[in-house]
Amino acid sequence: MFDCAGMLFLYTETLLHAGSGTSLGVVDLPIQRERTTGYPMIQASGLKGCLRDVMIQASGLKGCLRDVADSNCQKVEIVFGPDTQRASDHAGALSVGDARILLFPVRSLMGVFAWVTSQNVLARFKREAMMAGLSVDWDPPGPPNDSTALIQGNLLVANGKIVLEEFAFTAQTDSRVEDIAKWLKENALPSDSEYAYWRDTLEKRLVILPDNDFQYFVQFSTEVIARVRIDDTKKTVERGGLWTEEHLPSETLLYATLFASKPRVKDEELPDDWKQANDRAGKILEFVKQAVDGKRLQLGGDATVGRGIVKVRFVEGQARAQTASAAQRGGQP
Structure with missing residues (x-):
C-alpha cells in the first residue's frame, strides 16, 4: 500500500x-480542533x-x-x-x-515567550515520526507534578519560577529537554539563514508542561480577533457585520x-x-x-x-x- x-x-x-465553520460558542469562527484532545490541527x-x-x-x-x-x-x-x-x-x-500541533508559543514574564509542549504531544509525535521512517533518539519526559515545568536554561526563569500568562510553574532543569531541542533544531525548524536566531534560542525557550496545562493553553491562548464589515455608503458598521475569528x-x-x-x-x-x-x-x-x-x-x-x-x-x-x-x-x- x-x-x-x-x-x-x-x-x-x-x-x-x-476554520471549522460557525460555532455556538463565544468565538464566531473557531479553528479546527481534534475531537478527543481539543488540540488545534489542520485537516x-x-x-x-x-x-x-x-x-x-x-x-x-x-x-x-x-x-x-x-x-x-x-x-x-x-x-x-x-x-x-x-x-x-x-x-x-x-x-x-492531518497537521498536528508540536510547539505552541505562550507569553512569558521573562524571555518574551516560550515554546510549550507536553509529554503527550511529544510521545505522539515520536510515534508518528518513527512510523514515517525518521530516526528519533530521545524519549519524551514529563514533569513530576502539575506545578512543575521542565526546561533547559534560565532565559524564562525568575526566582525559580516560569510565569506563562497568569500561571506560575516551578522550573526544573532536565537534560532531555536539551536533547529534544537539538533534534527539533536539526530536523524540524526551517534551515534557512533567517531562522538562525530561532534555532539558536529554541533550547532556551522550550518548556515541557503537564498535559492538562498544555491543553489549557492551546484552548485559551490562541489569537481571537474581532472584525467588522463597513457599509460603503454610510461608512459605518453594517448590521450583523461584527464577528470574531480564532487563529x-x-x-x-x-x-x-x-x-x-x-x-x-x-x-x-x-x-x-x-x-x-x-x-x-x-x-x-x-x-x-x-x-x-x-x-x-x-x-x-x-x-x-x-x-x-x-x-x-x-x-x-x-x-x-x-x-x-x-x-x-x-x-x-
Whole structure:
C-alpha cells in the first residue's frame, strides 16, 4: 500500500485560520480542533489541497489537470489523482495526514515567550515520526507534578519560577529537554539563514508542561480577533457585520505525515524519467519535496489580510511504512 514516507513541518510566520465553520460558542469562527484532545490541527483535506495547488503553480502550469500531455501535468495527476471529472480513473499516490500541533508559543514574564509542549504531544509525535521512517533518539519526559515545568536554561526563569500568562510553574532543569531541542533544531525548524536566531534560542525557550496545562493553553491562548464589515455608503458598521475569528499564533510549529505508494497508472502513462526508476514511490516524495521544501505556503482562510503564511521543511523517512506491508502479508512478521 505505502512504500515510503516523510514528514512535513509547518512553521507559522503569520496568524493562521483553518476554520471549522460557525460555532455556538463565544468565538464566531473557531479553528479546527481534534475531537478527543481539543488540540488545534489542520485537516488533511485542506493541507492536501494546498500542496496540490502549490505544485501546479510551481510547475508553471494552468489548467494542467485538463491536459496530461505535459510531463509535469502527468506528475501532478499521478501524485494527487485526476480532477473531479475523471476521479474514477485512478487514486493519487500520495497520502497526506492531518497537521498536528508540536510547539505552541505562550507569553512569558521573562524571555518574551516560550515554546510549550507536553509529554503527550511529544510521545505522539515520536510515534508518528518513527512510523514515517525518521530516526528519533530521545524519549519524551514529563514533569513530576502539575506545578512543575521542565526546561533547559534560565532565559524564562525568575526566582525559580516560569510565569506563562497568569500561571506560575516551578522550573526544573532536565537534560532531555536539551536533547529534544537539538533534534527539533536539526530536523524540524526551517534551515534557512533567517531562522538562525530561532534555532539558536529554541533550547532556551522550550518548556515541557503537564498535559492538562498544555491543553489549557492551546484552548485559551490562541489569537481571537474581532472584525467588522463597513457599509460603503454610510461608512459605518453594517448590521450583523461584527464577528470574531480564532487563529493559531505566529511561531507555532505543526507537523504532518506523508506516505507514498507506487503510481496507480499503467507504465505507458508514466513520465519518461519515472519509467526507468526502481523506486517509483520515492519519485513521488522527491517530486513533492522539490516543490515545497524551504518554500512558503498559504494555508487556511483570510489570505487577503496576510493570514496563513507558513514556512515548510520536508524530511524524508529512511524506512518503508511497516503497517501496510504487514497487512499485505496477512499480518505475519
